[in-house]
Amino acid sequence: MNNNSKKVQDWIPLKKILENGIIITKNDTYVKILKILPINYNLKTEFEKEQILNSYKVFLKTCNFNIQILIQSKKEDLSLNIQNIQNKIEKENSNIKEIGKNYIKYITKINKENQSSSKNFYILIKNSKLNVNPENKTEIIFEELNEKYLKIKDTLNRCR
Secondary structure (H helix, E strand, O other): OOOOOOOHHHHOOEEEEOOOOEEEEOOOOEEEEEEEOOOOHHHOOHHHHHHHHHHHHHHHHHOOOOEEEEEEEEEOOOHHHHHHHHHHHOOOOHHHHHHHHHHHHHHHHHHHOOOOEEEEEEEEEEOOOOOOOOOOHHHHHHHHHHHHHHHHHHHHHOOO
Protein backbone atom coordinates (compact mmCIF):
# COMPACT_ATOMS: atom_id res chain seq x y z
CA MET A 1 0.00 0.00 0.00
CA ASN A 2 1.25 3.44 -0.92
CA ASN A 3 2.24 5.64 2.06
CA ASN A 4 0.45 8.59 0.43
CA SER A 5 -2.86 6.70 0.54
CA LYS A 6 -5.40 7.93 3.01
CA LYS A 7 -7.76 5.87 5.12
CA VAL A 8 -11.50 6.37 4.80
CA GLN A 9 -11.51 7.95 8.26
CA ASP A 10 -9.23 10.72 6.94
CA TRP A 11 -11.81 11.69 4.33
CA ILE A 12 -14.85 11.71 6.61
CA PRO A 13 -15.07 14.92 8.66
CA LEU A 14 -16.34 13.14 11.78
CA LYS A 15 -14.51 12.92 15.05
CA LYS A 16 -17.03 10.96 17.07
CA ILE A 17 -20.62 9.67 16.98
CA LEU A 18 -22.28 9.69 20.39
CA GLU A 19 -25.02 7.33 21.55
CA ASN A 20 -27.58 10.13 21.81
CA GLY A 21 -27.47 10.74 18.06
CA ILE A 22 -25.10 13.68 18.20
CA ILE A 23 -22.10 13.81 15.89
CA ILE A 24 -18.94 15.73 16.68
CA THR A 25 -17.11 16.92 13.58
CA LYS A 26 -13.37 17.40 13.25
CA ASN A 27 -13.82 21.18 13.66
CA ASP A 28 -15.65 20.58 16.99
CA THR A 29 -19.12 21.35 15.71
CA TYR A 30 -21.87 19.29 17.32
CA VAL A 31 -24.61 18.16 14.92
CA LYS A 32 -27.87 16.31 15.53
CA ILE A 33 -29.62 14.72 12.56
CA LEU A 34 -33.37 14.15 12.59
CA LYS A 35 -35.03 11.83 10.10
CA ILE A 36 -38.41 13.22 9.12
CA LEU A 37 -41.25 10.94 8.09
CA PRO A 38 -43.11 12.40 5.12
CA ILE A 39 -46.85 12.70 4.68
CA ASN A 40 -48.74 12.30 1.43
CA TYR A 41 -49.96 15.85 1.02
CA ASN A 42 -51.84 15.04 -2.20
CA LEU A 43 -54.17 12.64 -0.37
CA LYS A 44 -55.28 15.27 2.15
CA THR A 45 -58.51 17.25 1.99
CA GLU A 46 -58.34 20.98 1.26
CA PHE A 47 -58.96 21.73 4.94
CA GLU A 48 -56.16 19.36 6.01
CA LYS A 49 -53.80 20.89 3.44
CA GLU A 50 -54.51 24.36 4.81
CA GLN A 51 -53.86 23.15 8.37
CA ILE A 52 -50.58 21.52 7.30
CA LEU A 53 -49.38 24.70 5.58
CA ASN A 54 -50.29 26.81 8.61
CA SER A 55 -48.47 24.40 10.92
CA TYR A 56 -45.43 24.47 8.64
CA LYS A 57 -45.43 28.29 8.77
CA VAL A 58 -45.43 28.05 12.57
CA PHE A 59 -42.52 25.62 12.34
CA LEU A 60 -40.49 28.04 10.20
CA LYS A 61 -41.27 31.00 12.46
CA THR A 62 -40.54 29.04 15.64
CA CYS A 63 -37.13 27.81 14.52
CA ASN A 64 -35.18 30.96 15.27
CA PHE A 65 -31.94 29.08 14.66
CA ASN A 66 -30.20 27.72 11.59
CA ILE A 67 -31.30 24.38 10.23
CA GLN A 68 -30.33 22.46 7.15
CA ILE A 69 -32.90 20.37 5.29
CA LEU A 70 -31.49 17.43 3.37
CA ILE A 71 -33.47 15.37 0.87
CA GLN A 72 -31.97 12.08 -0.25
CA SER A 73 -33.57 10.73 -3.39
CA LYS A 74 -32.97 7.22 -4.69
CA LYS A 75 -34.29 5.61 -7.87
CA GLU A 76 -36.25 2.44 -7.19
CA ASP A 77 -36.43 -0.74 -9.23
CA LEU A 78 -40.02 -1.98 -9.16
CA SER A 79 -39.42 -5.29 -10.93
CA LEU A 80 -39.78 -7.34 -7.71
CA ASN A 81 -43.07 -5.60 -6.93
CA ILE A 82 -44.31 -6.36 -10.44
CA GLN A 83 -43.36 -10.04 -10.05
CA ASN A 84 -45.18 -10.25 -6.69
CA ILE A 85 -48.34 -8.76 -8.21
CA GLN A 86 -48.15 -11.18 -11.12
CA ASN A 87 -47.88 -14.12 -8.73
CA LYS A 88 -50.85 -12.92 -6.67
CA ILE A 89 -53.25 -12.23 -9.54
CA GLU A 90 -52.71 -15.71 -11.02
CA LYS A 91 -55.04 -17.10 -8.32
CA GLU A 92 -57.77 -14.47 -8.77
CA ASN A 93 -60.92 -14.28 -10.89
CA SER A 94 -60.90 -12.69 -14.35
CA ASN A 95 -62.02 -9.22 -13.18
CA ILE A 96 -59.22 -8.99 -10.62
CA LYS A 97 -56.73 -10.37 -13.15
CA GLU A 98 -57.68 -7.63 -15.61
CA ILE A 99 -57.30 -4.90 -12.98
CA GLY A 100 -53.98 -6.44 -11.92
CA LYS A 101 -52.68 -6.56 -15.49
CA ASN A 102 -53.57 -2.89 -16.03
CA TYR A 103 -51.82 -2.00 -12.78
CA ILE A 104 -48.74 -3.97 -13.86
CA LYS A 105 -48.68 -2.07 -17.17
CA TYR A 106 -48.81 1.22 -15.27
CA ILE A 107 -46.02 0.23 -12.86
CA THR A 108 -43.90 -1.14 -15.72
CA LYS A 109 -44.25 2.18 -17.57
CA ILE A 110 -43.17 4.13 -14.47
CA ASN A 111 -40.28 1.73 -13.89
CA LYS A 112 -39.04 2.04 -17.50
CA GLU A 113 -39.21 5.84 -17.38
CA ASN A 114 -37.22 5.85 -14.11
CA GLN A 115 -39.94 7.90 -12.45
CA SER A 116 -40.11 5.76 -9.34
CA SER A 117 -37.99 6.96 -6.47
CA SER A 118 -37.92 6.94 -2.72
CA LYS A 119 -36.99 9.95 -0.67
CA ASN A 120 -35.59 10.36 2.81
CA PHE A 121 -35.87 13.69 4.58
CA TYR A 122 -33.50 14.93 7.27
CA ILE A 123 -33.09 18.08 9.33
CA LEU A 124 -29.61 18.90 10.61
CA ILE A 125 -29.20 21.14 13.61
CA LYS A 126 -25.88 22.44 14.88
CA ASN A 127 -24.81 23.97 18.12
CA SER A 128 -24.24 27.69 18.11
CA LYS A 129 -20.64 28.66 18.77
CA LEU A 130 -21.04 29.61 22.41
CA ASN A 131 -18.17 30.78 24.53
CA VAL A 132 -18.69 28.46 27.46
CA ASN A 133 -16.62 27.04 30.24
CA PRO A 134 -14.79 23.96 28.91
CA GLU A 135 -15.77 22.01 32.04
CA ASN A 136 -19.47 21.79 31.17
CA LYS A 137 -19.28 22.66 27.47
CA THR A 138 -20.59 19.28 26.31
CA GLU A 139 -23.50 19.36 28.75
CA ILE A 140 -24.52 22.87 27.64
CA ILE A 141 -24.27 21.90 23.96
CA PHE A 142 -26.35 18.74 24.54
CA GLU A 143 -29.04 20.82 26.27
CA GLU A 144 -29.04 23.34 23.43
CA LEU A 145 -29.35 20.67 20.73
CA ASN A 146 -32.00 18.80 22.70
CA GLU A 147 -34.02 22.01 23.12
CA LYS A 148 -33.85 22.65 19.36
CA TYR A 149 -34.74 19.02 18.66
CA LEU A 150 -37.83 19.16 20.90
CA LYS A 151 -38.94 22.43 19.30
CA ILE A 152 -38.65 20.92 15.81
CA LYS A 153 -40.35 17.70 16.85
CA ASP A 154 -43.23 19.52 18.50
CA THR A 155 -43.91 21.91 15.64
CA LEU A 156 -43.54 19.30 12.87
CA ASN A 157 -45.87 16.90 14.66
CA ARG A 158 -48.60 19.48 14.10
CA CYS A 159 -48.11 19.16 10.33
CA ARG A 160 -49.72 15.73 10.10
